[in-house]
Amino acid sequence: xxxxxxxxxxxxxxxxxxxxxxxxxxxxxxxxxxxxxxxxxxxxxxxxxxxxxxxxxxxxxxxxxxxxxxxxxxxxxxxxxxxxxxxxxxxxxxxxxxxxxxxxxxxxxxxxxxxxxxxxxxxxxxxxxxxxxxxxxxxxxxxxxxxxxxxxxxxxxxxxxxxxxxxxxxxxxxxxxxxxxxxxxxxxxxxxxxxxxxxxxxxxxxxxxxxxxxxxxxxxxxxxxxxxxxxxxxxxxxxxxxxxxxxxxxxxxxx
Amino acid sequence: xxxxxxxxxxxxxxxxxxxxxxxxxxxxxxxxxxxxxxxxxxxxxxxxxxxxxxxxxxxxxxxxxxxxxxxxxxxxxxxxxxxxxxxxxxxxxxxxxxxxxxxxxxxxxxxxxxxxxxxxxxxxxxxxxxxxxxxxxxxxxxxxxxxxxxxxxxxxxxxxxxxxxxxxxxxxxxxxxxxxxxxxxxxxxxxxxxxxxxxxxxxxxxxxxxxxxxxxxxxxxxxxxxxxxxxxxxxxxxxxxxxxxxxxxxxxxxxxxxxxxxxxxxxxxxxxxxxxxxxxxxxxxxxxxxxxxxxxxxxxxxxxxxxxxxxxxxxxxxxxxxxxxx
Numbered sequence: 001x002x003x004x005x006x007x008x009x010x011x012x013x014x015x016x017x018x019x020x021x022x023x024x025x026x027x028x029x030x031x032x033x034x035x036x037x038x039x040x041x042x043x044x045x046x047x048x049x050x051x052x053x054x055x056x057x058x059x060x061x062x063x064x065x066x067x068x069x070x071x072x073x074x075x076x077x078x079x080x081x082x083x084x085x086x087x088x089x090x091x092x093x094x095x096x097x098x099x100x101x102x103x104x105x106x107x108x109x110x111x112x113x114x115x116x117x118x119x120x121x122x123x124x125x126x127x128x129x130x131x132x133x134x135x136x137x138x139x140x141x142x143x144x145x146x147x148x149x150x151x152x153x154x155x156x157x158x159x160x161x162x163x164x165x166x167x168x169x170x171x172x173x174x175x176x177x178x179x180x181x182x183x184x185x186x187x188x189x190x191x192x193x194x195x196x197x198x199x200x201x202x203x204x205x206x207x208x209x210x211x212x213x214x215x216x217x218x219x220x221x222x223x224x225x226x227x228x229x230x231x232x233x234x235x236x237x238x239x240x241x242x243x244x245x246x247x248x249x250x251x252x253x254x255x
Numbered sequence: 256x257x258x259x260x261x262x263x264x265x266x267x268x269x270x271x272x273x274x275x276x277x278x279x280x281x282x283x284x285x286x287x288x289x290x291x292x293x294x295x296x297x298x299x300x301x302x303x304x305x306x307x308x309x310x311x312x313x314x315x316x317x318x319x320x321x322x323x324x325x326x327x328x329x330x331x332x333x334x335x336x337x338x339x340x341x342x343x344x345x346x347x348x349x350x351x352x353x354x355x356x357x358x359x360x361x362x363x364x365x366x367x368x369x370x371x372x373x374x375x376x377x378x379x380x381x382x383x384x385x386x387x388x389x390x391x392x393x394x395x396x397x398x399x400x401x402x403x404x405x406x407x408x409x410x411x412x413x414x415x416x417x418x419x420x421x422x423x424x425x426x427x428x429x430x431x432x433x434x435x436x437x438x439x440x441x442x443x444x445x446x447x448x449x450x451x452x453x454x455x456x457x458x459x460x461x462x463x464x465x466x467x468x469x470x471x472x473x474x475x476x477x478x479x480x481x482x483x484x485x486x487x488x489x490x491x492x493x494x495x496x497x498x499x500x501x502x503x504x505x506x507x508x509x510x511x512x513x514x515x516x517x518x519x520x521x522x523x524x525x526x527x528x529x530x531x532x533x534x535x536x537x538x539x540x541x542x543x544x545x546x547x548x549x550x551x552x553x554x555x556x557x558x559x560x561x562x563x564x565x566x567x568x569x570x571x572x573x574x575x576x577x578x579x580x581x
Contacts, residue, residue: 050455076457090448093441101441105457111439111466114430121437128438168457 001064003028003172003204004049004080009058011044011228018044020228021058026172026221031198031205033219035212037248041228042208043085046174049206050082051075063171077105081165082174085208087157091150095141095160098149099132102167135163138200139193155186159193166201173197175207179214187211191218216240224248274421278414287413291485293525294420295478298427300505300517300524302474305431307503308511309440310467311447312361313370316377317502319357320350320472322384322494324479329397329489330390339403339410343480350476351469358468362461377499384491396490400483416485423477432514434470443467447512508549510556519558523549 004026011019019041026032034042047053049060051072060067067075081102090098107128109121136142139159144152149160158178165173178194179187191214198205209215215222216236224232224239226248232239239245281287299321306312324346331337331345357376364372384391391397402411403419410416434440442463445453454460483489501524509520527545531538553560 052451052455071459072454073457073459076455081457082455084452088449088452090445090452092448093444097441097444100438101445101453101458102456104438104442104445107438109437111434111470114433114437114439118433125437164456 001028002026002061003030003063004206005061006045006049007059007061009045009048009060010056011041011048011053012056018228019048019225022223022225022228022230024223024230024233026204026206028171028204029198029202030220031194031218032207032221032223033215034206034208034223034225035210035215036225040225042225043176044228045225046082046176046208049075049174050080073105076168076170079169079171080174081168081170081172083158083161083165083176083178085176085180087154087161089149089157089160089164091148093149094146095149095152096129096132096136096145098160099135099163099167100128102164103128103131105168132167135166138196139163154181158182158190162193162197166197170201170203172204172206175205175209177209178207179209179211187214190214194218278417281414284413287417289525289529291413291417291420293521294417294424295482295485296502296505296525297424297518297521298474298478298481299502300509300520301427301431302471302478303502303506304511304513304517305443305474306467306471308506308513308516309435309447310443310464312464312467313366314373314471315370315496315499315503316357316373316375316380317471317475318494318496318498319377319380320353320475321479321482321498321502322380322489322491323353324350324476325483325489325494326384326391326397326479327476328480328483329400332400332484333397339405339484342484343477346476346480347473350472350479354469354472355465357472358465361468362464374496374499377494377496381491381494381496384494391491394491396488398488400487400489402487403484413485420481420485423481427474427477428514428518435514439463439466504546506556508546508556510558513556513558513562516556516558519561520556523557 002025004024006022006024008021008023009019010017010021022041022045024034024045034045036042044053048055051067051070051074055068062078062080067078070078090101093101107124109117109124114121133142133145136145139162141156141159141163144156149157152160162173162175162178175194179190182190194205194207195218197203207215207219219236222234222236222239223230224242224245231244231248232242234242277290278287281290299317302320303314303317306314327346327349328342331342337345357373361369361372385394402409402416404410410419442453442458445456445458446460446463450460505520505524506517507520508523509518510516528538528542531541534541549557
């Protein structure tokens with residue numbers, strides 16, 4: 001069953017159609033990629049999935065139910081988490097606190113419980129801490145758990161963002177250019193990490209990425225969009241030999 | 256483990272001893288009044304710390320909540336003849352309500368616009384205090400508020416009242432510290448750090464901003480009630496924009512976003528103007544200059560610097576000890 005399905009999704013900003021009737025399917029446990037030249041509308045698609053933008057027409061179906069019109073934080077609760085192209089951590093909080101913040105929608109105690117049920121709060125807090133440490137251990141970030149999130153190396157910050165997203169227990173993880181700014185060694189490790197995340201946490205991954213080697217190496221299904229329209233969809237092999245895709249990226253040959 | 260627990264217990268005992276000994280050592284009522292005002296400003300500093308320091312929502316209208324708290328207590332006491340506890344509950348409930356009232360428009364703006372909005376709120380409340388004469392008695396204010404009495408024991412002197420305030424100061428600081436290390440506190444900090452990222456991490460930014468406003472307002476409400484029942488008189492000129500800025504400065508000087516910063520700020524902001532009285536007319540000039548130096552020299556407030564200083568000394572001691580052994 002498809003965990004996420006975009007049905008003819010269109011987004012208009014005034015007179016500009018940023019995304020025009022895009023269809024996209026992500027199966028459970030699948031790693032998919034959404035690619036396209038700069039300005040093709042990839043990030044707009046992400047923003048519609050996460051509820052930051054409302055779709056102008058069409059439907060976004062997650063886990064069999066429409067999530068159009070839902071608020072961003074509700075969509076996170078439903079099971080879609082994302083990372084950002086330009087890292088957006090809670091910089092002055094510690095690494096551990098960043099991940100613990102991700103557990104927000106899976107925990108309950110509020111401002112009043114603290115007074116009347118301190119034991120319950122302490123238990124929940126301890127549980128959150130342990131689960132967060134588990135995620136940090138999984139990502140190899142345990143050594144920097146008490147550092148300020150903004151002070152750790154760039155590659156670690158990217159991983160930490162994934163960690164924070166994992167804390168919300170997503171069924172679908174959206175990665176917005178996860179390899180941006182990484183060297184080739186780090187990229188190789190990232191591919192391994194993404195696969196490991198999929199297998200350990202049993203979730204589907206949809207990523208936007210410009211690094212074709214990474215995309216081709218990891219994706220089980222690739223959707224290509226250009227000027228807001230879907231121009232191709234299929235396996236890495238199919239995409240590499242698709243004339244429309246070659247034209248979109250390299251231009252048409254004149255002879 | 257046992258060692259750290261013992262140390263903690265020792266610290267608490269020392270702190271308790273200091274708190275109890277302060278009024279005993281205080282020579283006169285003038286200084287006792289200043290100490291009580293410090294305590295009230297610690298609560299007020301904590302109120303803005305929750306809202307601005309942790310949640311990142313700048314407020315220049317805290318005096319309004321302070322005033323609403325004080326007037327509610329004053330009215331419930333003088334008109335309805337209610338005792339301290341029901342007055343306090345009334346102050347808390349009404350300021351909480353006004354916290355929501357201010358939060359609703361505040362959700363739509365940020366930065367300097369939020370500062371203007373909150374400042375406007377402060378002015379509106381003050382003007383209502385002046386002009387709603389049948390209820391607030393206008394500029395004359397409300398006289399004849401009674402001291403709190405518990406089971407025949409009256410908190411009728413400043414020294415006795417000090418202990419009553421202290422209960423709320425301690426409860427307020429402890430609650431702030433506890434809440435900071437729960438999911439609520441993390442949500443507030445997430446909102447300060449990155450509004451959108453917080454929303455996309457599953458935090459309902461709208462409700463948590465409202466909660467921050469309400470919590471902040473309630474702290475002011477408690478301070479207001481304590482103030483009204485200590486001074487036994489409230490009037491509109493106690494709750495001006497000037498007071499809002501002193502509250503803001505209390506948190507800035509102490510250190511925004513730190514749990515103990517407001518204590519430091521409260522002491523400095525109350526003691527400094529009194530200590531400078533010998534300067535006569537030059538008092539406010541010097542006062543302003545000192546504050547400017549403090550924020551230029553210690554951006555982020557004094558508390559983080561003191562913390563760092565202590566840590567460095569500890570580290571040096573540790574290093575020296577290790578070298579000595581080696």
